[in-house]
Amino acid sequence: MTDILSRFLKYVDVCTTSDDSSSTFPSSSFQLAFAEALAGECRDIGLLDVNVDDYGYVHAFLPSNTDKPVKKIAFISHMDTSPDACGFNIRPVVTENYDGGIIKLNGTELNPDEFPTLKNHIGETIISSSGTTLLGADDKAGISEIMTAMEYIIENDTPHGDITIIFTPDEEIGKGVDYLDMNSFDADFGYTVDGGAIGELEYENFNAAAAEITIHGKSVHPGTAKNVMLNASLIASEFISMLPKDETPATTEGYEGFFHLTDMKGNVSVAVLDYIIRDFDKDSFENRKKLIADKVKLLNEHYGNIASIEIYDQYYNMREIIEKDMSIIELAKKSMEEVGVTPKIQPIRGGTDGARLSFMGLPCPNLFTGGYNFHGPYEYIPLESMKKAVEVIVKIAENIAK
């Protein structure tokens, strides 16, 4: 068996930052190199039908070793790391037997006063970044855990049904399943292994839409503008103030939804506002879209048709799909409990590839990887949590075959 620490360190050593300005898929060529390396390793540990397709998706298969007809399952993780932080030249810091104090990094530190979750892992081995890059536990921890679990299952001949493994590119730029061929594999349901702290189990996420509002003003010389000029930027700021002030990301948590102004540009002639709209509840999601469109209507009534809005849906709350068969959640919960992990079910204030997959026909909740503080230099993961994630994956496979 390859131990999971050396496997993880090997993966994070490979830069796989995705690039949202790229017009290719995958968005960066080093993801393809990583995909080929992972495919080679899949073959080495004994997985079958291994291939990297034209888009960089790694597919691998472990056929059932029981005669019983059992549910077919998929485990999915993503290969890219977030473009929000440097993913090159990652030099992980491994702190064994963590004493609960400050972990010194390059020019900065991981301080338990600032990151109290560290206190939950005293005595464990903490793997962090060097402080100048991200670590890449999101989601190379997920890949390490799936790979190690598969190696364990094969070596120990653990009973299991058909298992499909998929490693996807470009998740961090929202395109992780854009080119995934759903006919290329056969699974009844799946789990993304892409969550945070030990025990996390997620099957609820936002319903999401984006809206772009364009306002056309009337630009004339400011000296002779009285009762003639319509300043698009001023009208845009009026529009902003028409939306509820206490429904923004900075004023909401838990199951509360929001309107989020992500970008604004403007001059006298034209102003453009970009919003994202998020809500867990389908009805109130629809109401939010209606509310923002109604405010545009009000502007048009007041100023004469000067504004237009385009709204498009981005993804939906997977709960709608998962709820139809809660045994997928029960299986994960039971498997966690059997290996001594307390399940923590919580809503995701965002989206996952699993959410999109659920609507593409593969119900797909999200399992923990064990990591914290993703997408930045304070990212860290306890080795013990990674080992537990491996045990959970093995147990899920085993429990299906029972």
Ligand SMILES: [Zn+2]
């Ligand atoms: Zn991730």
